[in-house]
Amino acid sequence: MSYNEDLEFRIREVLSGLPDLEGKKMFGGIGFLVKGNMACGVHKDALIIRVGPDAYNKALARPHTRPFDITGRPMTGWVMVEWEGYKSDEELKKWVKQGVDYALTLTPK
Numbered sequence: 001m002s003y004n005e006d007l008e009f010r011i012r013e014v015l016s017g018l019p020d021l022e023g024k025k026m027f028g029g030i031g032f033l034v035k036g037n038m039a040c041g042v043h044k045d046a047l048i049i050r051v052g053p054d055a056y057n058k059a060l061a062r063p064h065t066r067p068f069d070i071t072g073r074p075m076t077g078w079v080m081v082e083w084e085g086y087k088s089d090e091e092l093k094k095w096v097k098q099g100v101d102y103a104l105t106l107t108p109k
Contacts, residue, residue, distance in 0.1 A: 003044055020108075022036075027043055028070075029044065032099075039102065039103035047080065049098060050078050052102040064084040065079045
């Protein structure tokens with residue numbers, strides 16, 4: 001299965017105008033990097049958000065989320081959000097902003 005290109009388009013709209021943004025094909029989907037650090041992405045129909053270790057449990061407590069695990073080893077600090085959790089533009093913007101905000105705390109690569 002390929003990834004949800006409509007979700008990719010929606011994310012690109014949210015991220016438009018952001019400097020130092022790169023979309024990169026990875027893990028059978030696409031990741032969006034800010035200053036070289038991944039902030040968010042798409043895997044199949046799920047939205048991937050890098051929330052960081054401190055916000056991880058709080059993010060997982062939100063509806064329609066689960067650990068980012070596509071290899072059998074969940075990645076702490078990353079969550080996957082199902083369609084119900086990002087269906088509105090406002091919900092998508094909040095998630096993407098959280099990923100970008102975290103990525104901007106990291107050392108540029």
